[in-house]
Amino acid sequence: MARYITMRLLSVVPILFLVSIFTFALITFVPGDKALAIAGVTASPEDIARIRTQYHLDQPVYVQYWYWLEGVLHFDLGDSRYNGQSVAGQIETRLPVTLSLVILASVIALAFGVVLGLIAGIRRRRAVDNVTNIASGVLLALPSFVVALVLLLVLGVRLGWLPILGYTNFADSPWDWLQHMIMPALALAGHIGAIVYRQLRASVGDTLGARFVTAAWARGGSPRGVVGKHVLRNASGPALTSFGVQIAYVIGGTVIVEQIFSVPGMGPYLLAAIKGNDLPVIQGGILTFVLCQAVFAMLVDITHGFLNPKLRVAS
Template identity: 45%
Template sequence: MGKLLWHRILATIPVLFLVSILAFSLVQLVPGDPAVTLAGDSPSDDQIAAIRTQLGLDQPLIQQFVSWLGSVFTGDFGVSLFTSQPVNEAIMQRLPATLSLVVGALVVAVLIGLPLGIIAGSQRGRWPDRIASLISSVSLAAPSYVIGLVLIIVFATKLDILPPSGYVPIEDGIGLWLQQLVLPSLALGLVPAAILARQIRSALIGVMAQDYTRTARAKGLPGRVVLLKHALKNAAIPGVTALGTQMAVVIGSTVLVEQIFGIQGLGDLAYNAALQRDIPVIQGVVLVCAVAVQFINLGVDVMYGWLNPKLRRA
């Protein structure tokens, strides 16, 4: 397992380097000149030139990239062009809310998707399978922001049992923290839950038809033991793959969900920075999200090694 983990960690280095190039290139890709935006209305050429010199935009691109990358390695993501707040400080202030959302979506996906997939795969062609498949299809048909709006209308406006927006830090009380996270976590987690359910169902049907599961049933083992001990562990590998991929999508979806639920997280920070063309903030958020995705992929690889011992020697 240690060898597998070490290889995967080394493989993330070139990926993160490519992401850093992409994040730095945002300066060139975003329309407009940050210096002109900062200069205000009707700036003179001298004012714009002075701001470009202050930001280092008058230097060659390679020199700008090397200087920026060196600062990133020391934990310095720069300063916001509009608030003058250090970017790493702004990210650390917003990170707990987004992290709570992503973890909440993961919990929703596992608690809903895994049982649905097991029920559908073990009851193939029967009414539990049809109901589970229907629930999965409905969840896949609506994007997360639509699900979020429906949840607000039903549970916050009509039933008035959950808050429609906002975020409470966990240090202010676990109960309040969980209460605020229920609706946005459902909005983010239902689509991954549906995809996980479908993957588990498909893999479980295939595994249950294998010779070793038939042999286990022929020996008189209870169906529940065959399902949970012999079949599910092998069927879980495609589900882990799907869930890891969807968690990367969830991180991107937080931009919309945080806007809908009024949560000041990384998605909200990136959205406002994009509107203001605040390049250092955008670069910092992109890098943090890229590192988070790499950690998710690393977790998926560890799960592979646990589920399939053969991969530990790969």
């Protein structure tokens, strides 16, 4: 298992390297004088000269990339062009908020997707199967921001069950934190939960007819033992793989959902940077999101390896 984890860790390195090249190349897409575009049209000649020196724009591209990469490896992502604050410092403050939202949404998606997928896979063409199929189809068709607006209108405005806007730190009050985060998490969990449900439903239906499941029943296995140990464990592979791929959807969806619910995470910070052409913040945000996606995907791969010994042997 240690070798399998090592291989997964090493596979992330080239991905991050390619992403770093793409992220750095964003500065080459800036039209005209790059130092003037970064400093702003109202900047003085001294400010433009300082920006040109700070970003090494007077040197070859590969030298610029090396200096930039060296800064990234030392957690120096530059300063915001608007408020002059450290980008790394702002990300350090806002990233835990976004990660907590992603984790809560993932837990909700897995809980509902696995439970309903298992029930629907066992009870094919029953009432619960038909209802969950329709519900999953609706969730797959609706973007997360549309679900967020519906939840905001129904649970927040009409029923008044949950607070509409704002955020409370988990350390200050876990209950208040959950009340503020449950609607954004549900908005993000709908799409990925529907995918997990459909994948697991199909896999459970196929696994129930396998010979090893029939043999388990013949040996007098209990329903809980056969379904939990044999059916669910062997059918969870495709669903878990789809979950790992869809984590990128959840992380990307936080940008809009956090803005809707006024959650002070990476979303509002990155949207403001895009509107204001704040290149250091955009670069830092892209790197952070890709790194989070790579880490989550790696954790899913490792979990898949625990569940499926064939993957460990193949690696």
